[in-house]
Amino acid sequence: MHKIFFSQKKLIKLLKKGDARAYSYIVDLYYKKLCDYASNLARDNFKSEDIVQNVIIRMWQQREKLSSNVSIKNYLYKSVYNEFIDQYRKEIAVTKLEKKYIExxxxxxxxxxxxxxxxxxxxxxxxxxxxxxxxxxxxxxxxxxxxxxxxxxxxxxxxxxxxxxxxxxxxxxxxxxxxxxxxxxxxxxxxxxxx
CATH class of the missing domain: 1.10.10.10 (Winged helix-like DNA-binding domain superfamily/Winged helix DNA-binding domain)
Structure with a gap:
C-alpha cells in the first residue's frame, strides 16, 4: 500500500500538487503518533486531537509553501509543538482576562x-x-x-x-x-x- 511514495521529495512534490493520496498517506502514517506526542504535551486527549487536526489541516492548506527538502516528520512534530504552545498561551490569556475581572x-x-x-x-x-x-x-x-x-x-x-x-x-x-x-x-x- 502507498508504494508510489518511495522518496520524501516525491511525497512532498505530490502533496504540493494537491494529490489527495499523498495527503492520506501522511495522515495514515503520522496521525496516531502525533496524537500520542500531543497528548504528552497537553495531558488532554481531546485537546491533543484538536491540536493534531489543526496541524494536519493547516499542512494541506499551506502545502504549496512546503520546502522540497523539508522532513515531513520533523515538520509535523514541530508544528504540533508550536500549536500546543499557541493554545497554551491563549488559555493563559483568557485566564488572565477572567482573573482581572474577578479581582x-x-x-x-x-x-x-x-x-x-x-x-x-x-x-x-x-x-x-x-x-x-x-x-x-x-x-x-x-x-x-x-x-x-x-x-x-x-x-x-x-x-x-x-x-x-x-x-x-x-x-x-x-x-x-x-x-x-x-x-x-x-x-x-x-x-x-x-x-
Missing part, C-alpha cells in the same frame, strides 16, 4: 442597593443579548451552564481553539461596551467562583 468583584460586592443591583443585572443581560449569536451562545454555555471549552467544542462541532476565540471576543466586546464595574458584575451574575 474587581470587591467593588461590586459593595453595592447594597437592591434597585442598583437589579439595574446592573439588566444592563449586563442586555449587553450579553447584543453579542453576536455564536459568541453569545458560547459565552452562556460557559458562564451560565458551566460547560468546559471541550464540552462546548463538541456540542458546537468546532475546535477548542474556536471556543477560546469566541470567549475572548465576548469579554472584549463586553469590556468595551460597559464600565469596568459593570463588567465585573458579570461574574456575580453567573456565579463564577474565585479560583
Amino acid at each position: 474587581g468583584l470587591d467593588i461590586v460586592i459593595e453595592i447594597q442597593d437592591v434597585t442598583e443591583t437589579n439595574r446592573l443585572m439588566t444592563l449586563v443581560q442586555n449587553e450579553i443579548e447584543r453579542l453576536p449569536p455564536k459568541c453569545k451562545e458560547t459565552f452562556l454555555m460557559s458562564k451560565q451552564e458551566g460547560l468546559t471549552y471541550v464540552e462546548i467544542a463538541e456540542y458546537q462541532n468546532v475546535s477548542v481553539n474556536t471556543v477560546e476565540k469566541q470567549m475572548v471576543k465576548a469579554f472584549s466586546i463586553l469590556r468595551k461596551k460597559m464600565k469596568e464595574k459593570i463588567v465585573s458584575f458579570i461574574f456575580l451574575l453567573f456565579d463564577i467562583k474565585k479560583p
